[in-house]
Amino acid sequence: MDATTAETSLQWVPRRQHSWLGRLFDSKPFLVTLCMLPTAGLLLIFLTYPLGLGLWLSLTDTTIGQPGVYIGLENFESLFDDPVFWNAVWYTVFYTAIATAGKFLLGLWLALLLNHHLPFKAFIRAIVLLPWIVPTVLSSIAWWWIYDPQFSIISYVVVNVLHLRDHYFDFLGSPWPARWSLIVANIWRGIPFVAITLLAGLQTISPSLYEAALLDGATGWQKFRRITVPLLMPILSVALTLSVLFTFSDFQLVYAITRGGPFNSTHLMATLAFQRAIPGSQLGEGAAIAVSMIPFLLVATLVCFFGVGRRKWQQGSDND
DSSP, X not given: OOXXXXXXXXOOOOOOOOOHHHHHHTOHHHHHHHHHXXXXXXXXXXXXXXXXXXXXXXXXXXXXXXXXXXXXXHHHHHHHTOHHXXXXXXXXXXXXXXXHHHHHHHHHHHHHHHTSOOTTHHHHHHHHXXXXXXXXXHHHXXXXXXXXXXXXXXXXXXXXXXXXXXXXXXXXXXXXXHHHHXXXXXXXXXXXXXXXXXXXXXXXXXXXXXXXXXXXXXXXXXXXXXXXXXXXXXXXXXXXXXXXXXXXXXOHHHHHHTTTOSXXXXXXXXXXXXXXXXXXXXXXXXXXXXXXXXXXXXXXXXXXXXXXXXXXXXTTOOOO
């Protein structure tokens, strides 16, 4: 190779400059933002807009067919003196606390049972999911029939088969029986979600931990308290948070069975908001009740997620 050829082969070729559009699409922040735009648009349309509209309606005297005008906090001031509203607030908190506790106690017991080797285990797990996958309105109609004062299967068995009573039960005719009846129906429907979620968490715990504890002479309760509960806490906190949110904002089950009766004793905040807004045509007042649910949901979420899901619990150590 002569000097001329070597000089030609080593000649520097300038790098082609990309256009501003090419540099823009080579930018990672721009690509991330571009990919997030469809999701942000959906959230803006289906989440932010309804929430903002509800907040605005709560500050107006809007009724069905009339636009209404801005009245400030008058809707909230009227709710403050409304005994039906405070009864709905009290029963919503009571309903959520009792139903959530029942679902988690029974769901944890069922998850521990299904975690063992059982015959037809896959079939049993599928059956357990039925109350959760059946449409809420359909299961509510079934419970309404179970609680019916004339055609209740429970009343028929107790009165006509076992002859333990001489008259049928009236589950939905008075306040407290109706309240407890709704709680039982909600627990029945929510157990599968809790059980399957906790069962998934139990499947991630290594059996070698239980074998080591057994060699150390640990009892069943000690293994449950020192191994199962700490390692299950991350999933338990998420499941508890979702369960509280679902139960607190429950609507279909209560409205299909009692519609808030008798005497407005079983109204949840969601059902009362619907009754005031749609059948009662007071959109502003109904929106105010719905907006009043937000602080309760925020507090419940913070307590469940940060209270139950603390890092020291997740690591299996004691809390300070």
